[in-house]
Amino acid sequence: MRKILVFILTLALLFAFTACQTQQPAAPAPIEQPAADTKIEITDLKGRKVTLVKIPERIVSLSPGNTEILYAVGAGDKVVGVTSFDDYPAEVKDVEKIGTFEGPNLELIQKADPDVVLAGGYIQEDLIASLEQLNIPVVSTEATDFNSIFDSIALIGKLSGNDQKAEEVVKGMKDKIAEIQDKVKGQTPKSVFYVVWTDPLTTAGSGTFINDVIKAAGGTNTAEKVAYWAKYSTEELIKDNPDYLLSSVFASNEGVTADFYKESPIFKNLDSVKNSRVYLMSDDNVISRPGPRIVQAIEEIAKVLHGDVIK
Structure with missing residues (x-):
């Protein structure tokens, strides 16, 4: 009986020793990396340098042209305010209206709580200054000539985080124009x-x-x-x-x-x-x-x- 007891104790000690030998040390805790810089620095179509602290999630558009581009590049779900003139695409009819193109309502824009406002032409200069005084970032994105339409699409694609889709839109436009011009040549x-x-x-x-x-x-x-x-x-x-x-x-x-x-x-x-x-x-x-x-x-x-x- 004593031999059996000694044998069992020996096995128990041997098992414990083996377990200690095979036990792996705990993995070190991962080193927390600093958050990536999400700032976006852009130059708008009026030559103004604008810095956004992050890719906007809430965008107010002050012109129908800007709104059409936002939807075209896949940023329609970020649009939280448009003018009463904005009617394309059809989804925009359900977006909050913030006044007319000539006279956007400052209070309604504030209420929409935008991360950025996309401004229209020179007619909105005074409004841009008022919005900036309220620390609301404003980017002038509306084209005034043909070639700057492509710049406008690229700019809106960049600031909304849809660069690739914007490139596809511009390429599609240029390809179609080239096709038409080839036919009328x-x-x-x-x-x-x-x-x-x-x-x-x-x-x-x-x-x-x-x-x-x-x-x-x-x-x-x-x-x-x-x-x-x-x-x-x-x-x-x-x-x-x-x-x-x-x-x-x-x-x-x-x-x-x-x-x-x-x-x-x-x-x-x-x-x-x-x-x-x-x-x-x-x-x-x-x-x-x-x-x-x-x-x-x-x-x-x-x-x-x-x-x-x-x-």
Whole structure:
């Protein structure tokens, strides 16, 4: 009995010794790494340097063009405030409205608690200053000419954390434009006058994206000799006598139709009107908003000017 007891104790000691030998030391606690710098430093389209402390999760857009870009690059879920003019894409109708493009409401913007506000054109300069006094970061992202539309998309993609999608959008636009221009290459350019407003007669001159849209579509803008959005004399228009007269329905407070131009004492003497070469854009927004849908405007105008090669 004693031998058995000694044997059992020996086995127990041997097992304990072996366990001690095979037991692995505890892994050291991981060293906590410092948080990565999430700051975003950008230069906006007005040349202002802006630093955001992080990729924004809540964005207020002060122009329809900015809003369309935000949705196009995949940042629509971050939009918490838009103007009453913003109507594309359809999802934007459910987003809180913070006033009009010309007169955004400062209190409503504050209430939306944005991480950043994307501003529109120079018309919003005073508002930008007021927002910055409230320590709300503001980035001017709305393009004023054709090429800066691509810059606007890239900028909004970067600040929203959607760089890759923004690159895809820009590439898709450029590929489509190249396709259209390849089709109209070799065609005789048609002269075009674009009516922005009927009274006073206002048009889009050099330095506007509408000017570049007309040229990309295989046309020449008879008003390129004036700069930006300019009033234009009826005498000069009659002397230009363009091949085509383009307009939108919203070229006057009452709205316009092709018959309006036929009956107008100013326009009815133009060859374009006499020969029924007056065209109203199917959607004014595709040509008046500097965003991804500008490509649709190029294709639409190209079909009007060169319908024999673009169907």
